[in-house]
Amino acid sequence: MVALPPSTAAPVVQLTRVSKTFGDVKAVNDISLEIFRGEFFSMLGPSGCGKTTTLRLLAGFEQPDEDGGEVRLMGEMVNRKRPYERKVAMVFQNYALFPHLSVERNVAFGLEQRKLAKPEIGDRVRNALQMVRLKPEVFARRMPGQLSGGQRQRVALARALVLEPAILLLDEPLGAIDLKLRKEMQLELKALNKQLGTTFVYVTHDQEEALTMSDRIAVMDNARVAQLGTPAEIYENPRTAFVAKFIGESNFLEGRARQSNGGWELAWEYGGRARLPAHPGLQEGKQIRIAVRPEWMDVWPSGEVPAGENALSGTIEDVIYLGETMHVLVRVPHAGTVTVAVRNEGQLIKPLPWKRGDQAAVGWLPEDCQILEES
Amino acid sequence: MAGRLPRWLIAVAVAVYAFLHLPLLVLVAFSFNDSKFSASWVGFTLDWYYRLLERPDIMRGLKASLIVGGISTVVSAVLGTLVALALARHRFRGRTALEGFLYVPIVTPEIVVGISLLILFALAKMPLGLTTIIIAHVAFSLSFVVIVVLARLEGMDQNLEEAALILGADEITTFWKVTVPQLWPGILAGALLAFTMSFDDFVITSFVSGSGSSTLPIVVYGMVRRNIEPSINAISTIILLVTTALIYLADRLARER
Amino acid sequence: MPSPRQRLLGWLHTRPQARAWLLLGPGTIWLLVFFLVPLLIMLVYSMMPRGIYGGVDPGFTLEHYRRFFDPLYLDILQRTFVWSVACTVICLVLGYPVAYVIARAGPWKNFLLFLVVLPFWTSFLVRTFAMIFLLRDTGLINGWLQQIGVDPISMLYTPFAVMVGLVYGFLPFMILPIYASLEKLDLSLLEAAEVLGAKPAERFRRVTLPLSMPGVVAGCLLVFIPALGSFLTSDLLGGAKQMMIGNLVQNQFSAARNWPFGSAASFIVMALVLAAVMLYLKVKDRELEELR
Numbered sequence: 058m059v060a061l062p063p064s065t066a067a068p069v070v071q072l073t074r075v076s077k078t079f080g081d082v083k084a085v086n087d088i089s090l091e092i093f094r095g096e097f098f099s100m101l102g103p104s105g106c107g108k109t110t111t112l113r114l115l116a117g118f119e120q121p122d123e124d125g126g127e128v129r130l131m132g133e134m135v136n137r138k139r140p141y142e143r144k145v146a147m148v149f150q151n152y153a154l155f156p157h158l159s160v161e162r163n164v165a166f167g168l169e170q171r172k173l174a175k176p177e178i179g180d181r182v183r184n185a186l187q188m189v190r191l192k193p194e195v196f197a198r199r200m201p202g203q204l205s206g207g208q209r210q211r212v213a214l215a216r217a218l219v220l221e222p223a224i225l226l227l228d229e230p231l232g233a234i235d236l237k238l239r240k241e242m243q244l245e246l247k248a249l250n251k252q253l254g255t256t257f258v259y260v261t262h263d264q265e266e267a268l269t270m271s272d273r274i275a276v277m278d279n280a281r282v283a284q285l286g287t288p289a290e291i292y293e294n295p296r297t298a299f300v301a302k303f304i305g306e307s308n309f310l311e312g313r314a315r316q317s318n319g320g321w322e323l324a325w326e327y328g329g330r331a332r333l334p335a336h337p338g339l340q341e342g343k344q345i346r347i348a349v350r351p352e353w354m355d356v357w358p359s360g361e362v363p364a365g366e367n368a369l370s371g372t373i374e375d376v377i378y379l380g381e382t383m384h385v386l387v388r389v390p391h392a393g394t395v396t397v398a399v400r401n402e403g404q405l406i407k408p409l410p411w412k413r414g415d416q417a418a419v420g421w422l423p424e425d426c427q428i429l430e431e432s
Numbered sequence: 433m434a435g436r437l438p439r440w441l442i443a444v445a446v447a448v449y450a451f452l453h454l455p456l457l458v459l460v461a462f463s464f465n466d467s468k469f470s471a472s473w474v475g476f477t478l479d480w481y482y483r484l485l486e487r488p489d490i491m492r493g494l495k496a497s498l499i500v501g502g503i504s505t506v507v508s509a510v511l512g513t514l515v516a517l518a519l520a521r522h523r524f525r526g527r528t529a530l531e532g533f534l535y536v537p538i539v540t541p542e543i544v545v546g547i548s549l550l551i552l553f554a555l556a557k558m559p560l561g562l563t564t565i566i567i568a569h570v571a572f573s574l575s576f577v578v579i580v581v582l583a584r585l586e587g588m589d590q591n592l593e594e595a596a597l598i599l600g601a602d603e604i605t606t607f608w609k610v611t612v613p614q615l616w617p618g619i620l621a622g623a624l625l626a627f628t629m630s631f632d633d634f635v636i637t638s639f640v641s642g643s644g645s646s647t648l649p650i651v652v653y654g655m656v657r658r659n660i661e662p663s664i665n666a667i668s669t670i671i672l673l674v675t676t677a678l679i680y681l682a683d684r685l686a687r688e689r
Numbered sequence: 690m691p692s693p694r695q696r697l698l699g700w701l702h703t704r705p706q707a708r709a710w711l712l713l714g715p716g717t718i719w720l721l722v723f724f725l726v727p728l729l730i731m732l733v734y735s736m737m738p739r740g741i742y743g744g745v746d747p748g749f750t751l752e753h754y755r756r757f758f759d760p761l762y763l764d765i766l767q768r769t770f771v772w773s774v775a776c777t778v779i780c781l782v783l784g785y786p787v788a789y790v791i792a793r794a795g796p797w798k799n800f801l802l803f804l805v806v807l808p809f810w811t812s813f814l815v816r817t818f819a820m821i822f823l824l825r826d827t828g829l830i831n832g833w834l835q836q837i838g839v840d841p842i843s844m845l846y847t848p849f850a851v852m853v854g855l856v857y858g859f860l861p862f863m864i865l866p867i868y869a870s871l872e873k874l875d876l877s878l879l880e881a882a883e884v885l886g887a888k889p890a891e892r893f894r895r896v897t898l899p900l901s902m903p904g905v906v907a908g909c910l911l912v913f914i915p916a917l918g919s920f921l922t923s924d925l926l927g928g929a930k931q932m933m934i935g936n937l938v939q940n941q942f943s944a945a946r947n948w949p950f951g952s953a954a955s956f957i958v959m960a961l962v963l964a965a966v967m968l969y970l971k972v973k974d975r976e977l978e979e980l981r
Contacts, residue, residue: 116598139702140597147598153591157613170600216599437793438889445790448783452808452860455819458829462822472832511716518712522705530713537724539966541918543935544955547942548727551734551952554744571723574716603698632812635920639942649814656818656925660825668815679810683803 067132069094069224069256070115075126077110077119084110086280087126092258094223097250099259099267102277103303108260111277112226115258117143131223141170146217147226151233152209154201160186160212161197167220185219186212188249207238214246218253227259231266243270264304268292276300298429301348307427308349308395314339323347327391331367332423338430346429351398353425356385356411362420369395373415378404385411387419395419456672463665480666490667493651500562500647501630504569509623511570512577513615519578520585537575545572546639553640560642568640569630576629577622580686584618617685624682628675728959735952743946753953762937766957769933772848773916776855777863780912781905783856784863788904789897791864792871802868809861817925820854821845824926846928854922859915863908870904871897903976910969917965918958934958 070092077085085107092098100108113119114128117140121128128135135143146167154163161182168178186193189211201209210230217225227246231239247270250257261267267274268288275285276299284291284300295301298309312323314333321333323345333339333347362368371389378401385397397419399409411417466475484490518524519531537545549568553560592614596606612619634649641650648671655664691699701708735753737745756762791801808816823829824844831841844850874897882892920935927933932940934954941951 116594118594118597139602139698140594141600141602143598145598147595149591149595151589151591153589153595155592155595155610155613166596166601167599170605220599437790441786441790444783444786448787448860449804451783451857453804455823455857456808456811456816459815459819459822462829469827472836511719514712515716518709522709522712524706524709524713530717533717533720533725537720539914539962540724540728541915541920541935541958541962543918543920543938544728544731544959545724547938547951547955548731549723550942551730551948552723552727555730567723570719574720578716602694603701604694628810632814634812634814649812652814652818656814656821660821664818665822668812668818671812671815675811676807679807683806 071129099271101267106277107280145224146222152213185215348427354397354421359416366420480662493648497648505627508626516581542635546636550639564640573626580622621682621685753950780863788867850926854926859912862911866907867904
């Protein structure tokens with residue numbers, strides 16, 4: 058998928074060199090990014106990477122450090138603004154529905170704060186519930202304690218969307234929901250984003266979720282943004298070892314860059330070579346690391362790797378059944394174990410010819426690799 | 433595993449339970465005894481209870497206990513809840529010192545609290561009466577209210593308050609519309625506890641009450657000192673029933689949700 | 690133009706300390722004025738000479754504290770201490786088995802616990818009266834004894850009565866903490882011990898008992914501390930002869946009219962109690978250290 062060019066209109070969210078420290082730990086370290094109108098923007102990373110803190114900075118539950126940058130919403134500097142002074146809505150990880158209020162009172166809460174007229178509130182609440190596919194007749198009077206996890210999730214969403222916010226913040230909202238329902242809701246959220254035109258800022262640690270739903274993803278690690286781009290850019294061109302490891306799976310190979318025949322090669326210590334695509338960061342003799350995704354590789358009988366592809370020889374260590382794919386683990390001397398993903402065409406009718414101990418070779422096209430920056 | 437408990441162990445436990453409860457059950461039973469001399473059961477009567485109604489000292493004592501209990505409970509509940517809120521939701525300097533300070537009233541012997549307050553009131557030339565009793569009762573029950581409400585606050589979902597804030601409610605609105613409804617069972621439990629302690633208190637009250645302001649326990653003490661008769665059993669039974677009911681309620685409230 | 694409410698909230702938001710102390714203020718002031726200050730005044734009083742009417746005269750003296758070396762008062766201190774220790778031991782012996790049974794009671798736990806907690810919260814005066822009712826010369830127990838032809842025993846106004854009263858009053862304080870630590874006991878440890886061949890008595894001695902120690906220590910202190918300061922039990926059940934330090938204090942503020950001396954006695958009680966609390970905290974700290 059081609060990367061959507063960012064809208065030329067002004068960004069709705071702007072973080073400029075934002076830092077947030079708790080005690081002596083920097084939870085957010087000098088982060089700058091922009092989010093555009095209508096985008097589905099995800100912040101993805103492991104626990105403790107700073108994604109939730111960043112979201113809370115947008116919401117106003119935390120303030121940036123004294124000289125810790127600027128947070129701008131719709132062009133306005135909001136560093137010192139309280140959450141109720143900002144025009145954002147939020148869906149919490151554990152839904153945070155008010156237990157003592159019914160579903161309709163929960164959804165109406167924000168509207169009541171704005172002092173809207175009762176009939177109007179009633180209408181908007183009904184519409185919001187319908188939008189998240191909860192029948193108002195059935196659910197309006199129920200109490201949160203009587204709802205299932207998925208239903209509570211929808212009410213939390215309705216409560217936020219009923220305010221017609223320009224920006225919706227979502228803090229790992231699907232974490233507590235089971236797999237099947239989660240996939241359904243991912244598609245629903247994406248549809249709502251496109252239908253309403255509301256900017257969604259989504260926090261998750263589930264990379265599949267981020268890849269499925271987002272227009273752009275900020276992969277975060279250790280209080281910083283490791284890479285920012287579209288799902289395709291992140292997956293296919295990971296810039297650092299962290300991103301390559303966190304998103305999908307990668308095989309890592311290390312060696313020195315050498316020039317040869319007008320092109321570049323990765324030279325292993327033991328003497329083997331692999332051709333590299335052109336890359337501005339390559340220098341003669343430089344120690345580099347490349348990532349090759351298992352699905353970009355193939356397994357061949359020894360010596361039968363097609364011409365033009367890079368080749369590694371080794372022994373089959375294991376064959377793992379994953380349903381849709383098979384993972385073939387090949388032990389390559391001097392380079393460790395390489396994982397190759399092969400499509401499963403039915404082990405019962407067309408089994409793979411590989412067994413433990415077999416000699417085999419692994420091949421990949423030179424351009425199917427990612428040259429990684431130093432973290 | 434130790435599935436079955438040895439017989440002797442169960443016997444000891446039963447004996448201890450009997451020790452804890454039989455005296456009170458006996459006390460209650462004999463409040464219905466149709467005899468002034470408590471040694472043996474003669475017959476059933478509600479006489480002693482009716483006689484309580486005719487006794488002006490008991491009626492006055494009850495009235496005083498209710499007034500003192502009511503007022504001191506409200507003051508304790510409000511002050512204690514505010515302190516608990518500060519402890520649960522805010523970081524501040526001197527926190528550990530304050531937490532320690534709050535626990536001292538709980539361990540201080542009642543006799544010490546009683547006479548130190550007596551000295552204070554004497555020094556300030558403040559006449560002893562219902563007011564001084566109320567002051568004392570608030571002083572000793574405050575810490576208990578804090579503990580109960582704090583426990584409830586710490587179990588509360590903090591996201592609820594954040595959700596209210598981002599939905600447009602400022603801090604004060606959030607407090608009234610979200611925090612208080614959630615906290616209410618805890619506050620009530622703390623209040624019931626404070627009332628029970630106030631209603632039952634003898635030692636501290638005896639020092640800070642003047643001659644004209646006896647609460648019920650003081651009246652009962654006087655009766656015990658003067659002459660043992662079944663009226664005491666009757667009033668004791670009533671006190672027991674009231675206290676048990678309140679404690680049961682407080683316990684249920686504290687467990688809620 | 691921000692409303693006064695908005696201005697107030699804005700101001701408070703930038704001053705977290707102010708926010709906290711605004712909430713803490715009333716309660717803290719109340720405790721300071723009506724709890725701490727009286728204690729301090731009492732301390733000062735204890736070091737001033739006695740005035741004509743039992744109050745204080747200006748001056749400084751330690752004579753009230755020196756009086757405690759008088760055998761009469763040492764006797765009272767000793768009695769208080771010994772009785773508190775005895776009460777603690779008896780409560781431990783009676784309370785541990787009960788805590789153990791409750792911990793093993795399965796679905797009955799909550800009910801049994803409630804039965805223990807109940808007397809604990811009811812009026813101490815009423816409970817003490819129940820004891821009087823049973824123990825007095827013309828009371829229930831003597832009544833039964835007479836019915837079966839035994840001579841009545843004089844139980845009231847003896848050390849026995851006071852001890853029974855103290856144990857009766859403080860037993861729940863022992864049971865609850867021990868129960869709490871037994872409840873946390875990992876049963877698989879006992880199973881492991883059984884598998885290794887340990888008999889029930891050994892299992893108790895080497896697994897259960899050591900692991901329940903924190904509860905035992907807590908229970909002992911929770912009984913010892915209030916026992917030191919107890920007043921009502923020895924007053925109603927002991928009479929004039931069985932004086933504990935609490936009674937001495939009360940005496941000085943009524944009949945004997947010697948406020949500074951009473952303050953000194955009161956302060957001694959307070960000091961003993963605080964010492965016991967410090968001990969408890971030290972033990973708890975050491976436990977936490979060992980856990981690390």
